[in-house]
Amino acid sequence: MQEQTAEFIAGTNALALQISNLVLSYSLSTIGAIIILCVGWVIAGTLSKWTRQSLSKLKGFDHTLIGFLSASVRYGVLIVVLVMVLGQFGIQTASILAALGAVGLAIGLALQGTLQNIAAGIMLLVLRPFKVGEFVNAGAISGTVTEIGLFSTELKTYDGLFVMAPNSLLWNTPVTNYSRHKVRMHDFKVGIGYEDDVQKAFGIIKTIISDQKGVLKTPEPVYFVSQLADSSVVISCRYWIESAHYFTVSNTTTEQVKAAFEHGDINIPYPQVTYHRSGSSS
Incomplete structure (x- = not known):
């Protein structure tokens, strides 16, 4: 009876010692995990804030991309911290990383179209076409x-x-x-009759263009005959306009040239076809 009691006491002491060692071991692991988690959380927030502030100082950097990159830095650090915390409890982090890779691959395949849009959005925000x-x-x-x-x-x-x-x-x-450059060229073309005075037509167009707001003096407008068509002589003018006034100036020029040609007796011919029919004997 005494021997059984002694064995029971010895077994109880051994079990208590194992439990004590286990509690102590996991307590240290828990404390270490909490410290890693707290420090990692602070580092993640600090790096995210630093990324946002640094990118905000760059002139012209898109705010949408700033938010995306700062959030990516934060969550990237938190993922590393989570793996370190799990490692504190003896969990094999290699298998965790492999599982995360497999999950990421599956998500990437499932959201392939969405990820393409995200990648394209980042490129659009960075290169800014x-x-x-x-x-x-x-x-x-x-x-x-x-x-x-x-x-x-x-x-x-x-x-x-x-x-x-x-x-x-x-x-x-x-x-x-159409808005990136401050100036744009207007390639204006109009056909006049073969019997009309080309220089007179050029003079009318020059007067109209020089009076338009937004037309640049340099480079100077260029006037030339661009084509001898079947029914008309095509005269052209290439001149530069401030982009903000492009549509107004180009439309006004076309309208005023037509009215001035009509007033100056300059024809704007349209294609004509002449049919010849040979006479038939009775």
């Missing part, structure tokens, strides 16, 4: 850019319609930006 307020044309899409997001770009058409275009579509399509 267009900015908010600029009028662009990309294939079948045209309008004034109102917002550039990570997934899509919003535009307003000339007739007031709302267009939301996926960023991947805009990135993979040649984009014509």
Whole structure:
């Protein structure tokens, strides 16, 4: 009986010692995990804030991209911290990283189209082929850019319609930006009759163009005969306009040239076809 009691006491002491060692070991691991988590949380917030402030100082850097990059830095640090915390409890971090990689691959395949839009949105924000307020044309899409997001770009058409275009579509399509440069060239062409005075027509066009607001003196406008067509002599004028006045000046020039030609007895011929019919014997 005494031997059994002694064995029971010895077993109890051994179990208590194991539990004590286990509690002590996990207590230290828990304390270490808490310290790592707190320090990592502070570092993640600090780096995210530093990234936001540093990128905000860069002139012209898009605010959408600033938010995305600062958030990416924060969550990247937190993922590393989480792996370190799990390592404190003896969990194999290599298997965790492998699992995270597999999950990331699965998510990437499932959201392939969305990720393409995000990647295209980042490239659009970094390379900036267009900015908010600029009028662009990309294939079948045209309008004034109102917002550039990570997934899509919003535009307003000339007739007031709302267009939301996926960023991947805009990135993979040649984009014509009508507002990027401050000046644009207007290639004006008009046909006059073969019997009309070319120099007189040039004089009328020069007067009209020189009176237009927004027309640049340098480089000087160029006037020349560009084609001898079947029914007309095509005269051309290439002159530069401030982009803000382009549509007003180009439309006004066309309208005033037609009115001035009519007043100055200069014809603007249209294609004519003459039919000859040979006489038939009775």
